[in-house]
Amino acid sequence: MVAQGLGPLMSRPAPSWPSWLRSWLERPNTLAHCPVDDWDFSPNFTDGHCPLCGYRPPGDLPTPQTRRIDWFWPLAGAMLSISVLMAVLVVVAYNR
Numbered sequence: 001m002v003a004q005g006l007g008p009l010m011s012r013p014a015p016s017w018p019s020w021l022r023s024w025l026e027r028p029n030t031l032a033h034c035p036v037d038d039w040d041f042s043p044n045f046t047d048g049h050c051p052l053c054g055y056r057p058p059g060d061l062p063t064p065q066t067r068r069i070d071w072f073w074p075l076a077g078a079m080l081s082i083s084v085l086m087a088v089l090v091v092v093a094y095n096r
Helices: 002-011 020-025 072-093
Strands: 032-034 038-039
Touching: none
Parallel strands: none
Antiparallel strands: 032 038
16 A cells, blocks of 8 residues: 555656765675685685685785785874864863
8 A cells, every 4th residue: 555645756766876985885796716716705805815725816916005005104194183173172072
């Protein structure tokens, strides 16, 4: 049983997904097959080699940008800036 006032709402098309999200959701799942141990693995998550024996599939798989960055210094800087901000907020709150 459908309410009479919902007719126009039910006939509207669904909102479209943003293009970047759609491309991320619909991208192919890259799997490689290791002939040594008969194992399927995703080279994107295992640094390009089989996690069991170290076999590298043929072809060049590009490393994602997030794996190429050394995250220690950016995160250390973020932690330092957040700590300084919190210290300033404590001093301001204490003096009011």
